[in-house]
Amino acid sequence: MPGALTNAFADLAEGYEKRRVWWALAREDIGDQHRRTTLGPFWLLFNYMTFAGTFIFVFRSSSSGSDHYPTYVAVGLLVWLYIMETITQAMTVFVREKSFIKGTRLPLTVYVMRLAMQSVIRTLYALAGCVIILLLAGDSIHVGWLLALPGVLLLLLATPGAILVFGFLGAYVPDSQFFVANIMRIGMFLTPVFWRLETAGGGVRSLFYHWNPFTYFLEIVRQPMLNQSMPLLALGICAIITVVLWLIGLLLLGTLRRKLVFVL
Amino acid sequence: MVSIDVKNLKLVYRLRQGFSLEMADRRVSGHSQIKKRGRTRWITALDDVTFNLRAGDRLGLVGSNGAGKTTLLHVLYGTLEPSAGTVHTQGRVDALFNISLGFRHEATGRRNIIMRGLINGWSPAQIDHHMEDIIAFSELGDFIDLPFKSYSQGMAARLAFSIATCMNPEILLMDEWIGAGDTDFQHKARKRMAELAEKAGIIVLASHNHGLLRASCNRFLKLEKGRAVLLDELPAAPLRNRR
Numbered sequence: 001m002p003g004a005l006t007n008a009f010a011d012l013a014e015g016y017e018k019r020r021v022w023w024a025l026a027r028e029d030i031g032d033q034h035r036r037t038t039l040g041p042f043w044l045l046f047n048y049m050t051f052a053g054t055f056i057f058v059f060r061s062s063s064s065g066s067d068h069y070p071t072y073v074a075v076g077l078l079v080w081l082y083i084m085e086t087i088t089q090a091m092t093v094f095v096r097e098k099s100f101i102k103g104t105r106l107p108l109t110v111y112v113m114r115l116a117m118q119s120v121i122r123t124l125y126a127l128a129g130c131v132i133i134l135l136l137a138g139d140s141i142h143v144g145w146l147l148a149l150p151g152v153l154l155l156l157l158a159t160p161g162a163i164l165v166f167g168f169l170g171a172y173v174p175d176s177q178f179f180v181a182n183i184m185r186i187g188m189f190l191t192p193v194f195w196r197l198e199t200a201g202g203g204v205r206s207l208f209y210h211w212n213p214f215t216y217f218l219e220i221v222r223q224p225m226l227n228q229s230m231p232l233l234a235l236g237i238c239a240i241i242t243v244v245l246w247l248i249g250l251l252l253l254g255t256l257r258r259k260l261v262f263v264l
Numbered sequence: 265m266v267s268i269d270v271k272n273l274k275l276v277y278r279l280r281q282g283f284s285l286e287m288a289d290r291r292v293s294g295h296s297q298i299k300k301r302g303r304t305r306w307i308t309a310l311d312d313v314t315f316n317l318r319a320g321d322r323l324g325l326v327g328s329n330g331a332g333k334t335t336l337l338h339v340l341y342g343t344l345e346p347s348a349g350t351v352h353t354q355g356r357v358d359a360l361f362n363i364s365l366g367f368r369h370e371a372t373g374r375r376n377i378i379m380r381g382l383i384n385g386w387s388p389a390q391i392d393h394h395m396e397d398i399i400a401f402s403e404l405g406d407f408i409d410l411p412f413k414s415y416s417q418g419m420a421a422r423l424a425f426s427i428a429t430c431m432n433p434e435i436l437l438m439d440e441w442i443g444a445g446d447t448d449f450q451h452k453a454r455k456r457m458a459e460l461a462e463k464a465g466i467i468v469l470a471s472h473n474h475g476l477l478r479a480s481c482n483r484f485l486k487l488e489k490g491r492a493v494l495l496d497e498l499p500a501a502p503l504r505n506r507r
Contacts, residue, residue, distance in 0.1 A: 018382070018383075020382050020388075028368060028379070035370060099366060102338075103361055103366035104343070104366045105341065106383060259345070261344060
């Protein structure tokens, strides 16, 4: 195990040296996805706005009960889409990079960070939409929003760890890709993105609230935005999840980085 | 001092078959390189390969399809890890394998030069410095600002060769690519390879083109089913016809 970790840290260090590569590749990726379109990456903003707008419009009366519902949905959806996209993309990250992994000696960290970077850039476009919704909803900018920062940082910190874990899972167990895609699709409804615990009416739904890791990643960003309080319990749970993800991810990286090329 | 030392190199890899409801194939393969146990097959791509190369050596790899030429190049480059034995290389290594590996098809030639440079660990200043050289040597002209996907095989090969050789690698590994360029370019490429070797570099070139190998190499390694024999001269006729 110490050997695997040393190996993993060597990969991370090499990846840091090559930071210009993943930065360039991530920008290239965003450009590629929207090449030949007029709006370009602003489609990301538009997609988010229609998504959030529809939820707010459809579920406002039935599910809101309390106020700040648009903020609740806008922030929740922003975090959820970030998590969903990162995990879904992570499942195929190494398979997609087959040609680079076989043809160059880049450390695997480069591909992990490239995906992380790409997810962040995409979310920044959606973030612009989120701000617009918050302003339209009449929420005045509040100093308490800064309390969401630790949550955001933790979410970003967990990202590379999660990509490592799901990346190796997808490469070694190809079937898992479809399973995870399925889970993420259902996850949107099982996670309190647009429903609240108070209106869930207890029972099964509250189980989905409490025993769902995604809930806590949503809450560490959303709660400070809604009631300017620090969700310490949720932060603790997320910190533990982050450490576990990194630990598993590093062990996988250390043991499999040189063997990965044979399964692609 | 530039050198490559390979000792008792062995490379075995596992070809996994996913779980399936089909009946397992219980036939025993006659091919000695493939061993089968249950649903897993083990392929011995390289077996007990030993050789040393010193500065100025140009090694030609010969052998029929599947003999292990490409695998050996990948092991020397470091993308594949040996299962047993040791490989020591000293010197800056650059490689020209399958042309499409490591290029972005949507990006322009110019952008691909930058990306390749960054991947090889060059600084932006170094890339800038060599940009015009690379473009000039590749003879791509205005095509350099068009997407890579619009290039013909030969053009892609020319770009790849220009990038790989312009930074004066000390060790250059090449796999059966050179046939893609036209005659003029092949001539130019051969000249540049000779220059590289003169600067006390090492070149390893895998090819079926014995004429090319004879013209560019001074030592030869014949691979057969993963095993290697070092030759000082290349047999006149293609190996597979001699049996």
